[in-house]
Amino acid sequence: MSDTELGTLIEDSGAVMTGKFKLSDGSLTDYYIDKYVFETKPDILSIITDEIVDQIDEDEIDVVVGPALGAVPLVTAVSLEARIPAAYIRMGEKHRGTQARVEGTIEKGMRVAVLEDVTSTGNTILETAKLVEEIGGLVEQLITVVDRNAGAVEHIRDEGYELDFLTRVGEDFQV
Ligand SMILES: O=P(O)(O)OC[C@H]1O[C@H](OP(=O)(O)OP(=O)(O)O)[C@H](O)[C@@H]1O
Ligand SMILES: O=C(O)c1cc(=O)[nH]c(=O)[nH]1
Numbered sequence: 687m688s689d690t691e692l693g694t695l696i697e698d699s700g701a702v703m704t705g706k707f708k709l710s711d712g713s714l715t716d717y718y719i720d721k722y723v724f725e726t727k728p729d730i731l732s733i734i735t736d737e738i739v740d741q742i743d744e745d746e747i748d749v750v751v752g753p754a755l756g757a758v759p760l761v762t763a764v765s766l767e768a769r770i771p772a773a774y775i776r777m778g779e780k781h782r783g784t785q786a787r788v789e790g791t792i793e794k795g796m797r798v799a800v801l802e803d804v805t806s807t808g809n810t811i812l813e814t815a816k817l818v819e820e821i822g823g824l825v826e827q828l829i830t831v832v833d834r835n836a837g838a839v840e841h842i843r844d845e846g847y848e849l850d851f852l853t854r855v856g857e858d859f860q861v
Contacts, residue, residue: 693859721803748796794822808838
């Protein structure tokens with residue numbers, strides 16, 4: 687499926703909303719992509735999963751990782767399809783139980799694909815990648831489903847990583 691076809695599918699799912707929204711970096715925007723709309727529809731999630739699995743070399747990746755909560759359905763679906771173990775990164779501290787920010791297993795030297803649902807600034811996927819590296823994982827790929835075309839690719843490149851996206855606002859579909 688082309689990036690444009692995927693963009694149209696996401697649009698048609700009803701995930702693109704117009705109005706006033708506050709984003710995770712605190713900024714205000716006049717549209718929002720509700721990832722839970724496309725992630726909770728099995729027909730769409732399965733197409734997205736196939737697209738991501740196509741971009742991952744199963745022999746080169748030991749674990750697929752993503753930030754909670756948004757990337758959890760995505761990471762789980764890709765993990766099941768590609769038969770690669772999953773791990774989830776908690777954004778913020780957990781003060782009970784194991785107090786772990788990383789759920790699942792990422793061992794030193796493991797090759798990691800970091801997945802994200804939507805990128806705006808890219809801060810969340812970058813924080814995820816850096817945490818993976820802090821615990822000894824090797825970040826091999828960063829993939830987002832929808833890039834809002836708001837600087838994430840450049841920001842992430844400046845930090846020494848490369849962000850791939852499946853579809854991009856303003857290029858593959860308009861809001
Ligand atoms: O590229 P960024 O500027 O970091 O923004 C994108 C992040 O924000 C959203 O998560 P949100 O804060 O809505 O949390 P959630 O995943 O728990 O719903 C989205 O799912 C990404 O993780
Ligand atoms: O930047 C965000 O927080 C954000 C933007 C968006 O379009 N969708 C989303 O889930 N989060």
